[in-house]
Amino acid sequence: MHQRILEIVVFLADELNRRGGELKDIAKLSDDLRRQGYTENEISAALSWLFERLEEGRRWEGTTYSGVRVLHEVERRVLSPEAYGYLLQLRALGLITPGQMEATI
Template sequence: MHERIVEIIMFLVNELRSNKQLSDVDVSFLTQSGYTQTEISTAFSWLFERLSVGQHVVHGSSETNQSVRILHEAEKLVILPEAFGYLIQCKQLGLLTNADMEVILERIMAAGFSSVGVAEIKSFVAGMLLDADMPPGTNGRISLSSDDTIH
């Protein structure tokens, strides 16, 4: 489920980068795309939590416009091109920093995977975004319960 939340966050950040307000985002498009109301609410909650505590939702454009890291030969044997492309997309949207990318790549290589595709990269990105540096007061909880609401 966390991977699907990251997909929604990526969609929302892309909308924000095209100068839309969050209130102008067509949520029905997300529902029609198969996302549940809980997943959509959790993604919005993630964005609002970071905005309310003054964290940057996306990292500055100065870092995202820098050169793209290339994979070492050993990394190329493990990480599929589509998976690395997804990682670059997350960085270009400003969701990941260069340091975040390095941490993800190091974790993949240290884990001893024989092959890493998009699904595995999505799990690592979700872990990085949703589990790391939780804002104060969230108690590590990132998902809404079925009876939670956002006001």
């Protein structure tokens, strides 16, 4: 998935979590994303990807998967909290597998 589209998907996932699983004002979110420099095509692709997942019968569960990976002290020195948080978001969205997360760390 294109990096900028992935950024939008992560943003939308955060919004879904914040709003209890509902995105009521997509037009306002789209405007906010355009102001941040994203194109209409990128926003549309991200929304399509997200809605396809929701239409597949998956109810938005947010970032509530069960396993939490605790970083070793050496890993914490190499991986910033922001980078680790981003990996956790990707994992929660199902964009990477646990094995891919381990390989990245």
